[in-house]
Every structure is written in structure tokens, then in C-alpha cells.
Amino acid sequence: MRAYRSSRTRPLIALTALVMLVASVGVAQERPATPGPQMAPRQTEGIDLQAEQYRRVSTVTPSVTERINASAANVRNLQNILLRVEGGKYLKEQDAKELETSMNTVAQDLYAAFNDAVQQAEAAAKSEGKSGGTANLLAFERDVEEQLVSIQKVESGLKNIQRQVEIKTYKLEPAFRPDLAPNLNQLELKQFGEFSHYGSYKENSAGSFVKPWCGNPANAAMPKTVAPCVSPCWNKQWGACLTCILSKAPSVVGSYNAFQSCWNNAKAPWKAVKQAGCLSSFVYVLA
Numbered sequence: 197m198r199a200y201r202s203s204r205t206r207p208l209i210a211l212t213a214l215v216m217l218v219a220s221v222g223v224a225q226e227r228p229a230t231p232g233p234q235m236a237p238r239q240t241e242g243i244d245l246q247a248e249q250y251r252r253v254s255t256v257t258p259s260v261t262e263r264i265n266a267s268a269a270n271v272r273n274l275q276n277i278l279l280r281v282e283g284g285k286y287l288k289e290q291d292a293k294e295l296e297t298s299m300n301t302v303a304q305d306l307y308a309a310f311n312d313a314v315q316q317a318e319a320a321a322k323s324e325g326k327s328g329g330t331a332n333l334l335a336f337e338r339d340v341e342e343q344l345v346s347i348q349k350v351e352s353g354l355k356n357i358q359r360q361v362e363i364k365t366y367k368l369e370p371a372f373r374p375d376l377a378p379n380l381n382q383l384e385l386k387q388f389g390e391f392s393h394y395g396s397y398k399e400n401s402a403g404s405f406v407k408p409w410c411g412n413p414a415n416a417a418m419p420k421t422v423a424p425c426v427s428p429c430w431n432k433q434w435g436a437c438l439t440c441i442l443s444k445a446p447s448v449v450g451s452y453n454a455f456q457s458c459w460n461n462a463k464a465p466w467k468a469v470k471q472a473g474c475l476s477s478f479v480y481v482l483a
Contacts, residue, residue, distance in 0.1 A: 257316065260332045263309035264339045270298040270305070271346045278353040281366070287357060288369040295354070295468045299475045300459070302347070307452055309336055310422070310482050314445045317429045321438035330429040330437070337422040340483045347479055351472040358466050420483055421448050451481045 277294055281287050313336040319328025360366035421444045428436035455478035462470035 255329060256331045256335045257312065257329065260309050260312050260316075260336060263305045263312070264336065267302045267305040267309070268339065268343060270302045271343050271350070273298045274302075274350045275346065278350060278357070281357055282353070285360070285366045286369070287361060287366060292468050296471060299468075299471055302343070303455060303459075303475055303478055306340060306343070306479060306482055307448075310340075310448060313422075314441055317425070317437065318441050318445075321429065321434045321441065324434050325432060330432075333422060334426055334430050337426050337483065340422070340479065344476075344479045344483050347472075347476050351469075351476045354469045354472050358469050421445065421451075421481055422483060448481065451478060454478075 274295060277291055277298070281291055313332035316328045317330050317333045320330050321328070357366060361368060425437065425440035425444060427433075428440055455474055458474035458477070459471055462474060
């Protein structure tokens with residue numbers, strides 16, 4: 197009898213338990229969550245702004261990159277022209293024209309890149325990094341130093357070609373001879389000797405654009421412009437950065453004007469050699 201009752205009540209007990217379980221789940225779903233400690237929203241605006249400022253200050257702008265790359269390409273072209281002349285021991289009028297075009301383009305591109313880099317660095321210094329950038333200045337100084345070495349080698353190579361023509365080991369294109377007549381008079385030989393004296397700007401930084409054909413009797417030192425400003429600007433020492441830029445950058449305008457005067461006054465014979473001296477002097481100042 198007891199076993200019979202137990203078997204009949206067992207399903208009823210299970211059904212009752214199931215109803216109670218469903219009811220408890222419903223109550224749990226309707227019960228509002230207990231309020232806990234409120235989490236502060238993540239502050240990202242300041243972090244994102246700082247990251248953007250760092251990216252802008254530390255990025256080289258396309259305009260500076262393009263100018264520096266264009267200048268480097270023309271320096272390589274100068275080197276290739278010299279290799280061609282030295283390999284054939286023959287100097288053509290076309291070679292001289294290509295040298296003149298490439299050298300002048302180097303000067304224009306580097307001057308434009310310098311102005312852009314300095315303006316960006318000045319803006320960064322005045323705004324304490326909120327605008328402008330300093331990476332341009334660093335990239336310019338690094339690349340111009342490398343190009344200066346190559347330009348000085350081009351200048352030395354042109355002087356060597358001049359000597360080889362004068363001693364008749366290199367030949368000239370006949371149509372080119374009137375402009376490069378090897379039989380120079382004594383005054384011209386003396387001037388070439390003076391030019392050779394000012395040939396190494398890395399060793400002798402005196403005589404800014406002092407050449408017999410420049411008409412500039414000044415004998416001032418040739419201070420470098422960018423190099424002293426790179427460290428304070430890149431390290432965000434804004435006061436020192438701005439002071440350096442404002443004290444040094446304006447002198448480059450005068451140096452550029454002196455370069456143009458030197459360039460325009462470079463005449464035959466050996467015009468390209470003289471113009472290489474003008475370019476070497478100017479790039480030294482920029483670096």
C-alpha cells in the first residue's frame with residue numbers, strides 16, 4: 197500500500213518542483229540589477245590629441261621629402277656626368293650644359309626644402325608642438341650633410357677635369373674649345389690658383405663665396421645654419437629651438453642672394469668649375 201502511494205505522488209512532486217523553478221527564474225529576470233560602483237569613462241581625448249601632435253611633429257612632410265629626393269637625384273646625375281667624361285677622357289659642350297642645369301636645380305630644391313623645414317620647426321616651437329613639426333629639420337640636416345660630401349667631390353672632379361684638359365690628357369669637343377681655351381693668360385692662371393685655394397670648404401670655412409669672379413670682397417666665416425638647431429627642436433626645447441631658428445635662418449636669405457650673384461658672375465673659361473664652387477659654398481651654409 198505504501199509503495200503504491202509513493203509511485204502515484206512522485207510525478208506530482210516533480211511537477212511542483214518544476215513550477216517553482218520556472219517561477220524563481222521569472223522573478224530573477226524581473227528583479228533589477230543591484231547598482232554597483234560606477235566605472236569612470238575612459239579618458240581618450242587627451243591621449244589621442246597627444247598622439248596626433250607627436251605624429252605631426254615627428255613626420256616629414258611630402259613637400260620636403262620630394263625636394264630632398266629631387267636634389268639627391270640631380271647630385272647623382274652630376275656624378276654620372278663626371279664618370280662619363282672621365283671614362284671617355286672627352287668633355288663635350290652638352291656635358292657642361294647638363295652640369296649647369298643639375299647644379300642649379302640642386303640649389304633651388306635645397307633652398308625650398310630648407311625654407312619649408314624651418315617654417316615647420318618655427319611653428320612647432322611657437323605652439324609648443326601643437327602645430328608644425330621638427331622631423332623636417334632633422335631629415336633635411338641629415339640628407340644635406342650627405343649631399344654636401346658628394347657635391348664637394350663633384351667640385352674636385354671638375355677641377356681635375358680642368359687640369360687634365362689643360363695638360364692635354366683629356367680632349368674637348370671642337371665646338372666647345374672657345375669657351376674653355378686651355379691656353380689661359382697669366383691672370384687667368386692666377387685666378388684658377390686662387391680658386392683652388394678655396395676648393396675645400398670642409399677644411400677651410402673662411403671666405404663665404406669669396407671668388408675672383410663673384411665681386412664679393414667679404415671674408416666672413418661660413419657658419420652652418422641647420423645643424424645647431426636640430427637638437428633643441430627635436431628634443432622639444434621650444435625656447436632654445438625658436439631662438440636658434442630666429443637667429444640663424446634669416447642669414448640664409450643673404451647666402452642665397454650671394455649664391456645667385458656668384459652663379460651669375462661665373463663666366464667662361466671653366467664656367468662649370470666656378471659654378472660648382474658657388475654651389476658647394478651655399479650647401480655648406482645650409483647644412
